[in-house]
Amino acid sequence: MSTFVVSARKYRPSSFDEVLGQEQVTNTLKNAIQNDQLAHAFLFTGPRGVGKTSTARILAKVLNCEDRKENGTLACGSCNSCKAMEDTASFNIIELDAASNNSVEHMRMLNEQVRFRPQEGQYKIFIIDEVHMLSNASFNAFLKTLEEPPEYAIFILATTEKHKILPTILSRCQLFDFRRIPISEIVKQLELIAKKENIDIDHDAMHLIAQKSDGAMRDSLSIFDKIASTFKGKIAYKEVATSLNLLDYDYFFKAIDHLVQEDLTGIYLLYDEIVRNGFDAEAFVAGLTAHLRDILMTKAPETTELIQSSEDQKKRYKDQSKLCSQSFLISSLDLLTDTAINLPRASNKHLLVEVALAKMAYLNRQIEEGSDQKKKSISLQAF
Ligand SMILES: [Zn+2]
Missing domain, CATH: 3.40.50.300 (P-loop containing nucleotide triphosphate hydrolases)
Structure with a gap:
Protein backbone atom coordinates (compact mmCIF):
# COMPACT_ATOMS: atom_id res chain seq x y z
CA MET A 1 0.00 0.00 0.00
CA PHE A 178 11.37 36.54 4.30
CA ARG A 179 8.47 37.92 2.33
CA ARG A 180 5.08 36.67 1.27
CA ILE A 181 5.43 34.63 -1.90
CA PRO A 182 3.87 36.33 -4.95
CA ILE A 183 0.66 34.59 -6.03
CA SER A 184 2.01 34.05 -9.55
CA GLU A 185 4.94 32.04 -8.13
CA ILE A 186 2.67 29.93 -5.95
CA VAL A 187 0.51 29.21 -8.98
CA LYS A 188 3.57 28.16 -10.98
CA GLN A 189 4.58 25.76 -8.23
CA LEU A 190 1.05 24.34 -7.96
CA GLU A 191 1.03 23.81 -11.72
CA LEU A 192 4.26 21.89 -11.49
CA ILE A 193 3.00 19.68 -8.68
CA ALA A 194 -0.37 19.09 -10.38
CA LYS A 195 1.50 17.93 -13.47
CA LYS A 196 3.76 15.60 -11.50
CA GLU A 197 0.84 14.17 -9.55
CA ASN A 198 -1.37 13.86 -12.63
CA ILE A 199 -4.04 16.09 -11.21
CA ASP A 200 -6.24 17.90 -13.70
CA ILE A 201 -7.07 21.27 -12.19
CA ASP A 202 -7.90 24.46 -14.01
CA HIS A 203 -5.76 27.54 -13.86
CA ASP A 204 -8.28 29.80 -12.14
CA ALA A 205 -8.79 27.18 -9.45
CA MET A 206 -5.07 27.27 -8.67
CA HIS A 207 -5.20 31.05 -8.56
CA LEU A 208 -7.99 30.86 -6.05
CA ILE A 209 -5.99 28.49 -3.83
CA ALA A 210 -2.95 30.76 -3.99
CA GLN A 211 -5.04 33.81 -3.17
CA LYS A 212 -6.75 32.10 -0.28
CA SER A 213 -3.43 31.19 1.31
CA ASP A 214 -2.22 34.80 1.31
CA GLY A 215 1.34 34.23 0.10
CA ALA A 216 2.12 31.15 2.18
CA MET A 217 3.25 28.13 0.18
CA ARG A 218 2.59 25.68 2.99
CA ASP A 219 -1.06 26.74 3.28
CA SER A 220 -1.49 26.59 -0.49
CA LEU A 221 -0.19 23.06 -0.57
CA SER A 222 -2.41 21.86 2.23
CA ILE A 223 -5.49 23.37 0.56
CA PHE A 224 -4.34 21.79 -2.70
CA ASP A 225 -4.01 18.37 -1.05
CA LYS A 226 -7.42 18.63 0.51
CA ILE A 227 -9.05 19.56 -2.77
CA ALA A 228 -7.14 16.96 -4.77
CA SER A 229 -8.30 14.24 -2.38
CA THR A 230 -11.93 15.41 -2.40
CA PHE A 231 -12.57 15.68 -6.12
CA LYS A 232 -12.37 13.02 -8.77
CA GLY A 233 -11.51 13.97 -12.35
CA LYS A 234 -11.06 17.55 -13.47
CA ILE A 235 -11.10 20.11 -10.71
CA ALA A 236 -12.87 23.28 -11.80
CA TYR A 237 -12.83 26.77 -10.39
CA LYS A 238 -16.45 26.66 -9.23
CA GLU A 239 -15.95 23.54 -7.13
CA VAL A 240 -12.89 25.00 -5.46
CA ALA A 241 -14.71 28.25 -4.72
CA THR A 242 -17.56 26.30 -3.14
CA SER A 243 -15.34 24.03 -1.09
CA LEU A 244 -13.30 26.98 0.19
CA ASN A 245 -16.51 28.76 0.99
CA LEU A 246 -15.48 31.64 -1.24
CA LEU A 247 -17.83 33.77 -3.25
CA ASP A 248 -17.60 32.86 -6.91
CA TYR A 249 -16.33 35.83 -8.96
CA ASP A 250 -19.17 35.31 -11.46
CA TYR A 251 -21.47 36.83 -8.84
CA PHE A 252 -19.52 40.06 -8.89
CA PHE A 253 -19.44 40.27 -12.67
CA LYS A 254 -23.22 39.85 -12.63
CA ALA A 255 -23.59 42.41 -9.84
CA ILE A 256 -21.72 45.08 -11.82
CA ASP A 257 -23.80 44.31 -14.92
CA HIS A 258 -26.99 44.91 -12.92
CA LEU A 259 -25.63 48.05 -11.32
CA VAL A 260 -24.55 49.79 -14.52
CA GLN A 261 -27.94 48.98 -16.06
CA GLU A 262 -29.75 50.53 -13.07
CA ASP A 263 -31.37 47.12 -12.62
CA LEU A 264 -32.35 47.27 -8.94
CA THR A 265 -34.52 44.15 -9.11
CA GLY A 266 -31.65 42.17 -10.58
CA ILE A 267 -29.10 43.28 -8.01
CA TYR A 268 -31.47 42.71 -5.08
CA LEU A 269 -32.34 39.20 -6.23
CA LEU A 270 -28.65 38.45 -6.76
CA TYR A 271 -27.74 39.71 -3.30
CA ASP A 272 -30.56 37.62 -1.81
CA GLU A 273 -29.25 34.52 -3.61
CA ILE A 274 -25.76 35.14 -2.22
CA VAL A 275 -27.12 35.51 1.32
CA ARG A 276 -29.20 32.33 0.93
CA ASN A 277 -26.03 30.51 -0.13
CA GLY A 278 -24.64 31.22 3.32
CA PHE A 279 -22.47 34.31 2.77
CA ASP A 280 -22.76 37.26 5.09
CA ALA A 281 -23.01 40.95 4.25
CA GLU A 282 -19.35 41.53 5.16
CA ALA A 283 -18.08 38.86 2.74
CA PHE A 284 -20.22 40.27 -0.08
CA VAL A 285 -19.10 43.87 0.49
CA ALA A 286 -15.43 42.84 0.75
CA GLY A 287 -15.69 40.77 -2.44
CA LEU A 288 -17.47 43.48 -4.41
CA THR A 289 -14.92 46.06 -3.23
CA ALA A 290 -12.02 43.86 -4.38
CA HIS A 291 -13.80 43.29 -7.70
CA LEU A 292 -14.28 47.03 -8.33
CA ARG A 293 -10.68 47.68 -7.40
CA ASP A 294 -9.52 45.15 -9.98
CA ILE A 295 -11.76 46.69 -12.65
CA LEU A 296 -10.34 50.12 -11.84
CA MET A 297 -6.82 48.74 -12.20
CA THR A 298 -7.51 47.43 -15.70
CA LYS A 299 -8.22 50.99 -16.85
CA ALA A 300 -4.50 51.36 -17.57
CA PRO A 301 -2.09 48.67 -18.86
CA GLU A 302 0.50 49.56 -16.20
CA THR A 303 -1.88 49.04 -13.30
CA THR A 304 -3.34 45.88 -14.85
CA GLU A 305 -0.12 44.25 -13.67
CA LEU A 306 -1.16 44.96 -10.07
CA ILE A 307 -4.00 42.46 -10.33
CA GLN A 308 -3.20 39.04 -8.91
CA SER A 309 -5.29 37.04 -11.36
CA SER A 310 -4.91 34.77 -14.32
CA GLU A 311 -4.68 36.31 -17.80
CA ASP A 312 -8.19 35.11 -18.75
CA GLN A 313 -9.54 36.71 -15.64
CA LYS A 314 -7.73 39.98 -16.34
CA LYS A 315 -9.37 40.06 -19.74
CA ARG A 316 -12.81 39.69 -18.15
CA TYR A 317 -12.07 42.61 -15.82
CA LYS A 318 -10.92 44.68 -18.74
CA ASP A 319 -14.07 43.91 -20.71
CA GLN A 320 -16.23 44.93 -17.77
CA SER A 321 -14.19 48.09 -17.20
CA LYS A 322 -15.43 49.35 -20.56
CA LEU A 323 -18.94 49.48 -19.06
CA CYS A 324 -17.85 51.48 -16.03
CA SER A 325 -16.64 55.05 -15.95
CA GLN A 326 -13.77 55.93 -13.68
CA SER A 327 -16.05 58.17 -11.60
CA PHE A 328 -18.54 55.33 -11.20
CA LEU A 329 -15.78 53.02 -9.96
CA ILE A 330 -14.26 55.51 -7.55
CA SER A 331 -17.62 56.65 -6.13
CA SER A 332 -18.68 53.00 -5.73
CA LEU A 333 -15.48 52.15 -3.91
CA ASP A 334 -16.05 55.12 -1.66
CA LEU A 335 -19.62 53.99 -0.91
CA LEU A 336 -18.59 50.41 -0.22
CA THR A 337 -15.72 51.44 2.04
CA ASP A 338 -18.17 53.46 4.15
CA THR A 339 -20.57 50.52 4.18
CA ALA A 340 -17.83 48.18 5.37
CA ILE A 341 -16.99 50.59 8.20
CA ASN A 342 -20.65 50.88 9.26
CA LEU A 343 -21.55 47.20 8.93
CA PRO A 344 -20.24 45.96 12.29
CA ARG A 345 -22.58 48.25 14.25
CA ALA A 346 -25.55 48.17 11.90
CA SER A 347 -28.73 46.67 13.38
CA ASN A 348 -29.94 45.64 9.93
CA LYS A 349 -26.89 44.72 7.90
CA HIS A 350 -28.75 43.61 4.80
CA LEU A 351 -30.68 46.87 4.63
CA LEU A 352 -27.42 48.81 4.83
CA VAL A 353 -26.02 46.81 1.91
CA GLU A 354 -29.22 47.21 -0.11
CA VAL A 355 -29.18 50.98 0.37
CA ALA A 356 -25.57 51.09 -0.77
CA LEU A 357 -26.45 49.00 -3.84
CA ALA A 358 -29.34 51.33 -4.69
CA LYS A 359 -27.03 54.34 -4.47
CA MET A 360 -24.52 52.59 -6.70
CA ALA A 361 -27.21 51.71 -9.24
CA TYR A 362 -28.07 55.41 -9.60
CA LEU A 363 -24.53 56.71 -9.37
CA ASN A 364 -24.23 57.29 -13.09
CA ARG A 365 -27.22 59.67 -13.02
CA GLN A 366 -25.69 61.64 -10.18
CA ILE A 367 -22.40 61.83 -11.99
CA GLU A 368 -24.14 63.01 -15.16
CA GLU A 369 -26.20 65.58 -13.24
CA GLY A 370 -23.06 66.75 -11.53
CA SER A 371 -21.29 67.25 -14.83
CA ASP A 372 -24.40 68.90 -16.32
CA GLN A 373 -24.45 71.39 -13.47
CA LYS A 374 -20.78 72.00 -13.96
CA LYS A 375 -21.37 72.60 -17.67
CA LYS A 376 -24.20 74.96 -16.78
CA SER A 377 -22.09 76.93 -14.37
CA ILE A 378 -19.28 77.10 -16.88
CA SER A 379 -21.62 78.36 -19.59
CA LEU A 380 -23.08 80.88 -17.11
CA GLN A 381 -19.64 82.13 -16.33
CA ALA A 382 -19.07 82.55 -20.04
CA PHE A 383 -21.89 85.09 -20.15
ZN1 LIG B 1 26.92 16.03 1.16
Whole structure:
Protein backbone atom coordinates (compact mmCIF):
# COMPACT_ATOMS: atom_id res chain seq x y z
CA MET A 1 0.00 0.00 0.00
CA SER A 2 1.40 3.37 -0.93
CA THR A 3 1.25 5.98 1.77
CA PHE A 4 0.06 9.47 1.05
CA VAL A 5 2.79 12.03 1.56
CA VAL A 6 1.55 15.58 1.99
CA SER A 7 2.74 17.86 -0.80
CA ALA A 8 4.32 20.33 1.61
CA ARG A 9 6.71 17.56 2.64
CA LYS A 10 7.10 15.83 -0.68
CA TYR A 11 7.93 19.05 -2.50
CA ARG A 12 9.94 20.71 0.23
CA PRO A 13 12.84 22.60 -1.37
CA SER A 14 16.17 20.85 -0.96
CA SER A 15 18.54 23.53 -2.26
CA PHE A 16 18.72 27.33 -2.12
CA ASP A 17 17.62 27.58 -5.75
CA GLU A 18 14.46 25.63 -5.04
CA VAL A 19 13.27 28.01 -2.32
CA LEU A 20 10.35 29.88 -3.79
CA GLY A 21 10.16 33.68 -3.89
CA GLN A 22 12.97 34.39 -1.38
CA GLU A 23 15.85 35.17 -3.74
CA GLN A 24 16.99 38.15 -1.66
CA VAL A 25 17.59 35.79 1.27
CA THR A 26 19.06 32.81 -0.58
CA ASN A 27 21.40 34.96 -2.70
CA THR A 28 22.79 36.71 0.36
CA LEU A 29 23.28 33.36 2.08
CA LYS A 30 25.04 31.92 -0.97
CA ASN A 31 27.34 34.93 -1.17
CA ALA A 32 28.15 34.74 2.52
CA ILE A 33 29.07 31.06 2.12
CA GLN A 34 31.24 31.72 -0.94
CA ASN A 35 33.05 34.60 0.74
CA ASP A 36 33.35 32.76 4.01
CA GLN A 37 31.51 35.51 5.85
CA LEU A 38 29.07 33.37 7.71
CA ALA A 39 27.73 34.56 11.04
CA HIS A 40 27.30 32.29 14.03
CA ALA A 41 23.72 33.30 14.52
CA PHE A 42 20.95 33.99 12.05
CA LEU A 43 17.47 35.30 12.58
CA PHE A 44 14.93 34.42 9.90
CA THR A 45 11.82 36.56 10.16
CA GLY A 46 8.65 36.71 8.08
CA PRO A 47 5.10 35.39 7.76
CA ARG A 48 4.28 31.75 8.38
CA GLY A 49 4.65 29.14 5.69
CA VAL A 50 7.02 31.06 3.40
CA GLY A 51 10.13 28.89 3.74
CA LYS A 52 12.00 29.94 6.88
CA THR A 53 12.46 26.47 8.36
CA SER A 54 13.13 24.92 4.95
CA THR A 55 15.87 27.48 4.29
CA ALA A 56 17.33 26.85 7.74
CA ARG A 57 17.53 23.13 6.99
CA ILE A 58 19.10 23.76 3.58
CA LEU A 59 21.71 26.01 5.16
CA ALA A 60 22.43 23.40 7.81
CA LYS A 61 22.76 20.68 5.20
CA VAL A 62 25.11 22.73 3.01
CA LEU A 63 27.34 23.72 5.90
CA ASN A 64 27.94 20.15 7.00
CA CYS A 65 28.15 18.55 3.56
CA GLU A 66 31.49 16.81 2.98
CA ASP A 67 31.48 17.30 -0.77
CA ARG A 68 29.83 20.61 -1.55
CA LYS A 69 29.18 21.69 -5.13
CA GLU A 70 28.81 25.06 -6.86
CA ASN A 71 31.34 27.07 -4.89
CA GLY A 72 30.20 25.46 -1.69
CA THR A 73 26.57 26.54 -1.95
CA LEU A 74 25.02 23.19 -2.89
CA ALA A 75 24.93 20.07 -0.72
CA CYS A 76 25.95 16.90 -2.56
CA GLY A 77 23.03 14.85 -1.27
CA SER A 78 25.08 11.65 -1.05
CA CYS A 79 27.76 12.07 1.63
CA ASN A 80 27.26 10.69 5.15
CA SER A 81 26.19 14.02 6.54
CA CYS A 82 23.69 14.70 3.72
CA LYS A 83 22.24 11.20 4.06
CA ALA A 84 21.88 11.52 7.82
CA MET A 85 20.14 14.85 7.28
CA GLU A 86 17.72 13.37 4.77
CA ASP A 87 16.87 10.54 7.17
CA THR A 88 16.53 13.16 9.90
CA ALA A 89 19.07 11.13 11.84
CA SER A 90 21.76 13.78 12.04
CA PHE A 91 23.16 14.39 15.49
CA ASN A 92 24.71 17.62 14.31
CA ILE A 93 21.48 19.35 13.60
CA ILE A 94 19.23 20.00 16.53
CA GLU A 95 15.78 21.39 15.95
CA LEU A 96 13.75 22.90 18.71
CA ASP A 97 10.22 24.25 18.43
CA ALA A 98 10.09 27.03 20.98
CA ALA A 99 6.30 27.04 20.83
CA SER A 100 6.21 23.83 22.83
CA ASN A 101 9.70 23.72 24.37
CA ASN A 102 10.05 27.11 25.96
CA SER A 103 10.94 26.41 29.57
CA VAL A 104 14.23 27.36 31.19
CA GLU A 105 14.87 23.62 31.54
CA HIS A 106 14.72 23.18 27.75
CA MET A 107 17.21 26.00 27.32
CA ARG A 108 19.55 24.42 29.85
CA MET A 109 19.42 21.18 27.89
CA LEU A 110 20.15 23.09 24.72
CA ASN A 111 23.08 24.90 26.33
CA GLU A 112 24.34 21.51 27.46
CA GLN A 113 24.24 20.18 23.89
CA VAL A 114 26.14 23.20 22.61
CA ARG A 115 29.09 22.17 24.79
CA PHE A 116 29.69 18.93 22.87
CA ARG A 117 31.62 19.13 19.61
CA PRO A 118 30.00 17.72 16.47
CA GLN A 119 30.69 14.00 16.06
CA GLU A 120 31.31 14.35 12.37
CA GLY A 121 31.09 17.35 10.07
CA GLN A 122 32.30 20.81 10.83
CA TYR A 123 29.33 22.36 12.53
CA LYS A 124 26.70 21.70 15.09
CA ILE A 125 23.62 23.58 14.03
CA PHE A 126 20.71 24.60 16.21
CA ILE A 127 17.46 25.55 14.55
CA ILE A 128 15.03 27.22 16.93
CA ASP A 129 11.59 27.77 15.48
CA GLU A 130 9.08 30.31 16.82
CA VAL A 131 11.85 31.75 18.96
CA HIS A 132 9.61 34.61 20.17
CA MET A 133 7.72 32.03 22.24
CA LEU A 134 10.62 31.65 24.67
CA SER A 135 9.94 33.13 28.07
CA ASN A 136 12.16 35.94 29.32
CA ALA A 137 13.95 33.57 31.66
CA SER A 138 14.58 31.13 28.80
CA PHE A 139 15.79 33.94 26.59
CA ASN A 140 18.26 34.96 29.24
CA ALA A 141 19.47 31.42 29.71
CA PHE A 142 19.98 31.17 25.96
CA LEU A 143 21.63 34.58 25.64
CA LYS A 144 24.77 33.47 27.46
CA THR A 145 25.30 30.74 24.88
CA LEU A 146 24.64 33.12 22.04
CA GLU A 147 27.15 35.61 23.41
CA GLU A 148 30.06 33.20 23.44
CA PRO A 149 29.32 30.36 21.09
CA PRO A 150 32.00 27.74 20.46
CA GLU A 151 33.40 28.06 16.94
CA TYR A 152 31.55 24.96 15.73
CA ALA A 153 28.10 26.13 16.85
CA ILE A 154 25.66 27.87 14.54
CA PHE A 155 22.24 29.12 15.57
CA ILE A 156 19.40 29.67 13.16
CA LEU A 157 16.45 31.30 14.87
CA ALA A 158 13.12 31.72 13.11
CA THR A 159 10.16 33.85 14.05
CA THR A 160 6.95 35.28 12.68
CA GLU A 161 7.09 38.06 15.25
CA LYS A 162 10.34 39.95 15.03
CA HIS A 163 9.16 42.75 17.33
CA LYS A 164 8.98 40.29 20.22
CA ILE A 165 12.68 39.41 20.01
CA LEU A 166 14.86 41.07 22.63
CA PRO A 167 17.29 43.67 21.24
CA THR A 168 20.15 41.80 22.87
CA ILE A 169 19.34 38.78 20.69
CA LEU A 170 18.67 40.84 17.56
CA SER A 171 22.04 42.57 17.80
CA ARG A 172 23.83 39.22 17.83
CA CYS A 173 22.15 37.81 14.74
CA GLN A 174 22.46 38.31 11.04
CA LEU A 175 18.90 39.22 10.01
CA PHE A 176 17.02 37.88 7.03
CA ASP A 177 13.53 39.05 6.12
CA PHE A 178 11.37 36.54 4.30
CA ARG A 179 8.47 37.92 2.33
CA ARG A 180 5.08 36.67 1.27
CA ILE A 181 5.43 34.63 -1.90
CA PRO A 182 3.87 36.33 -4.95
CA ILE A 183 0.66 34.59 -6.03
CA SER A 184 2.01 34.05 -9.55
CA GLU A 185 4.94 32.04 -8.13
CA ILE A 186 2.67 29.93 -5.95
CA VAL A 187 0.51 29.21 -8.98
CA LYS A 188 3.57 28.16 -10.98
CA GLN A 189 4.58 25.76 -8.23
CA LEU A 190 1.05 24.34 -7.96
CA GLU A 191 1.03 23.81 -11.72
CA LEU A 192 4.26 21.89 -11.49
CA ILE A 193 3.00 19.68 -8.68
CA ALA A 194 -0.37 19.09 -10.38
CA LYS A 195 1.50 17.93 -13.47
CA LYS A 196 3.76 15.60 -11.50
CA GLU A 197 0.84 14.17 -9.55
CA ASN A 198 -1.37 13.86 -12.63
CA ILE A 199 -4.04 16.09 -11.21
CA ASP A 200 -6.24 17.90 -13.70
CA ILE A 201 -7.07 21.27 -12.19
CA ASP A 202 -7.90 24.46 -14.01
CA HIS A 203 -5.76 27.54 -13.86
CA ASP A 204 -8.28 29.80 -12.14
CA ALA A 205 -8.79 27.18 -9.45
CA MET A 206 -5.07 27.27 -8.67
CA HIS A 207 -5.20 31.05 -8.56
CA LEU A 208 -7.99 30.86 -6.05
CA ILE A 209 -5.99 28.49 -3.83
CA ALA A 210 -2.95 30.76 -3.99
CA GLN A 211 -5.04 33.81 -3.17
CA LYS A 212 -6.75 32.10 -0.28
CA SER A 213 -3.43 31.19 1.31
CA ASP A 214 -2.22 34.80 1.31
CA GLY A 215 1.34 34.23 0.10
CA ALA A 216 2.12 31.15 2.18
CA MET A 217 3.25 28.13 0.18
CA ARG A 218 2.59 25.68 2.99
CA ASP A 219 -1.06 26.74 3.28
CA SER A 220 -1.49 26.59 -0.49
CA LEU A 221 -0.19 23.06 -0.57
CA SER A 222 -2.41 21.86 2.23
CA ILE A 223 -5.49 23.37 0.56
CA PHE A 224 -4.34 21.79 -2.70
CA ASP A 225 -4.01 18.37 -1.05
CA LYS A 226 -7.42 18.63 0.51
CA ILE A 227 -9.05 19.56 -2.77
CA ALA A 228 -7.14 16.96 -4.77
CA SER A 229 -8.30 14.24 -2.38
CA THR A 230 -11.93 15.41 -2.40
CA PHE A 231 -12.57 15.68 -6.12
CA LYS A 232 -12.37 13.02 -8.77
CA GLY A 233 -11.51 13.97 -12.35
CA LYS A 234 -11.06 17.55 -13.47
CA ILE A 235 -11.10 20.11 -10.71
CA ALA A 236 -12.87 23.28 -11.80
CA TYR A 237 -12.83 26.77 -10.39
CA LYS A 238 -16.45 26.66 -9.23
CA GLU A 239 -15.95 23.54 -7.13
CA VAL A 240 -12.89 25.00 -5.46
CA ALA A 241 -14.71 28.25 -4.72
CA THR A 242 -17.56 26.30 -3.14
CA SER A 243 -15.34 24.03 -1.09
CA LEU A 244 -13.30 26.98 0.19
CA ASN A 245 -16.51 28.76 0.99
CA LEU A 246 -15.48 31.64 -1.24
CA LEU A 247 -17.83 33.77 -3.25
CA ASP A 248 -17.60 32.86 -6.91
CA TYR A 249 -16.33 35.83 -8.96
CA ASP A 250 -19.17 35.31 -11.46
CA TYR A 251 -21.47 36.83 -8.84
CA PHE A 252 -19.52 40.06 -8.89
CA PHE A 253 -19.44 40.27 -12.67
CA LYS A 254 -23.22 39.85 -12.63
CA ALA A 255 -23.59 42.41 -9.84
CA ILE A 256 -21.72 45.08 -11.82
CA ASP A 257 -23.80 44.31 -14.92
CA HIS A 258 -26.99 44.91 -12.92
CA LEU A 259 -25.63 48.05 -11.32
CA VAL A 260 -24.55 49.79 -14.52
CA GLN A 261 -27.94 48.98 -16.06
CA GLU A 262 -29.75 50.53 -13.07
CA ASP A 263 -31.37 47.12 -12.62
CA LEU A 264 -32.35 47.27 -8.94
CA THR A 265 -34.52 44.15 -9.11
CA GLY A 266 -31.65 42.17 -10.58
CA ILE A 267 -29.10 43.28 -8.01
CA TYR A 268 -31.47 42.71 -5.08
CA LEU A 269 -32.34 39.20 -6.23
CA LEU A 270 -28.65 38.45 -6.76
CA TYR A 271 -27.74 39.71 -3.30
CA ASP A 272 -30.56 37.62 -1.81
CA GLU A 273 -29.25 34.52 -3.61
CA ILE A 274 -25.76 35.14 -2.22
CA VAL A 275 -27.12 35.51 1.32
CA ARG A 276 -29.20 32.33 0.93
CA ASN A 277 -26.03 30.51 -0.13
CA GLY A 278 -24.64 31.22 3.32
CA PHE A 279 -22.47 34.31 2.77
CA ASP A 280 -22.76 37.26 5.09
CA ALA A 281 -23.01 40.95 4.25
CA GLU A 282 -19.35 41.53 5.16
CA ALA A 283 -18.08 38.86 2.74
CA PHE A 284 -20.22 40.27 -0.08
CA VAL A 285 -19.10 43.87 0.49
CA ALA A 286 -15.43 42.84 0.75
CA GLY A 287 -15.69 40.77 -2.44
CA LEU A 288 -17.47 43.48 -4.41
CA THR A 289 -14.92 46.06 -3.23
CA ALA A 290 -12.02 43.86 -4.38
CA HIS A 291 -13.80 43.29 -7.70
CA LEU A 292 -14.28 47.03 -8.33
CA ARG A 293 -10.68 47.68 -7.40
CA ASP A 294 -9.52 45.15 -9.98
CA ILE A 295 -11.76 46.69 -12.65
CA LEU A 296 -10.34 50.12 -11.84
CA MET A 297 -6.82 48.74 -12.20
CA THR A 298 -7.51 47.43 -15.70
CA LYS A 299 -8.22 50.99 -16.85
CA ALA A 300 -4.50 51.36 -17.57
CA PRO A 301 -2.09 48.67 -18.86
CA GLU A 302 0.50 49.56 -16.20
CA THR A 303 -1.88 49.04 -13.30
CA THR A 304 -3.34 45.88 -14.85
CA GLU A 305 -0.12 44.25 -13.67
CA LEU A 306 -1.16 44.96 -10.07
CA ILE A 307 -4.00 42.46 -10.33
CA GLN A 308 -3.20 39.04 -8.91
CA SER A 309 -5.29 37.04 -11.36
CA SER A 310 -4.91 34.77 -14.32
CA GLU A 311 -4.68 36.31 -17.80
CA ASP A 312 -8.19 35.11 -18.75
CA GLN A 313 -9.54 36.71 -15.64
CA LYS A 314 -7.73 39.98 -16.34
CA LYS A 315 -9.37 40.06 -19.74
CA ARG A 316 -12.81 39.69 -18.15
CA TYR A 317 -12.07 42.61 -15.82
CA LYS A 318 -10.92 44.68 -18.74
CA ASP A 319 -14.07 43.91 -20.71
CA GLN A 320 -16.23 44.93 -17.77
CA SER A 321 -14.19 48.09 -17.20
CA LYS A 322 -15.43 49.35 -20.56
CA LEU A 323 -18.94 49.48 -19.06
CA CYS A 324 -17.85 51.48 -16.03
CA SER A 325 -16.64 55.05 -15.95
CA GLN A 326 -13.77 55.93 -13.68
CA SER A 327 -16.05 58.17 -11.60
CA PHE A 328 -18.54 55.33 -11.20
CA LEU A 329 -15.78 53.02 -9.96
CA ILE A 330 -14.26 55.51 -7.55
CA SER A 331 -17.62 56.65 -6.13
CA SER A 332 -18.68 53.00 -5.73
CA LEU A 333 -15.48 52.15 -3.91
CA ASP A 334 -16.05 55.12 -1.66
CA LEU A 335 -19.62 53.99 -0.91
CA LEU A 336 -18.59 50.41 -0.22
CA THR A 337 -15.72 51.44 2.04
CA ASP A 338 -18.17 53.46 4.15
CA THR A 339 -20.57 50.52 4.18
CA ALA A 340 -17.83 48.18 5.37
CA ILE A 341 -16.99 50.59 8.20
CA ASN A 342 -20.65 50.88 9.26
CA LEU A 343 -21.55 47.20 8.93
CA PRO A 344 -20.24 45.96 12.29
CA ARG A 345 -22.58 48.25 14.25
CA ALA A 346 -25.55 48.17 11.90
CA SER A 347 -28.73 46.67 13.38
CA ASN A 348 -29.94 45.64 9.93
CA LYS A 349 -26.89 44.72 7.90
CA HIS A 350 -28.75 43.61 4.80
CA LEU A 351 -30.68 46.87 4.63
CA LEU A 352 -27.42 48.81 4.83
CA VAL A 353 -26.02 46.81 1.91
CA GLU A 354 -29.22 47.21 -0.11
CA VAL A 355 -29.18 50.98 0.37
CA ALA A 356 -25.57 51.09 -0.77
CA LEU A 357 -26.45 49.00 -3.84
CA ALA A 358 -29.34 51.33 -4.69
CA LYS A 359 -27.03 54.34 -4.47
CA MET A 360 -24.52 52.59 -6.70
CA ALA A 361 -27.21 51.71 -9.24
CA TYR A 362 -28.07 55.41 -9.60
CA LEU A 363 -24.53 56.71 -9.37
CA ASN A 364 -24.23 57.29 -13.09
CA ARG A 365 -27.22 59.67 -13.02
CA GLN A 366 -25.69 61.64 -10.18
CA ILE A 367 -22.40 61.83 -11.99
CA GLU A 368 -24.14 63.01 -15.16
CA GLU A 369 -26.20 65.58 -13.24
CA GLY A 370 -23.06 66.75 -11.53
CA SER A 371 -21.29 67.25 -14.83
CA ASP A 372 -24.40 68.90 -16.32
CA GLN A 373 -24.45 71.39 -13.47
CA LYS A 374 -20.78 72.00 -13.96
CA LYS A 375 -21.37 72.60 -17.67
CA LYS A 376 -24.20 74.96 -16.78
CA SER A 377 -22.09 76.93 -14.37
CA ILE A 378 -19.28 77.10 -16.88
CA SER A 379 -21.62 78.36 -19.59
CA LEU A 380 -23.08 80.88 -17.11
CA GLN A 381 -19.64 82.13 -16.33
CA ALA A 382 -19.07 82.55 -20.04
CA PHE A 383 -21.89 85.09 -20.15
ZN1 LIG B 1 26.92 16.03 1.16
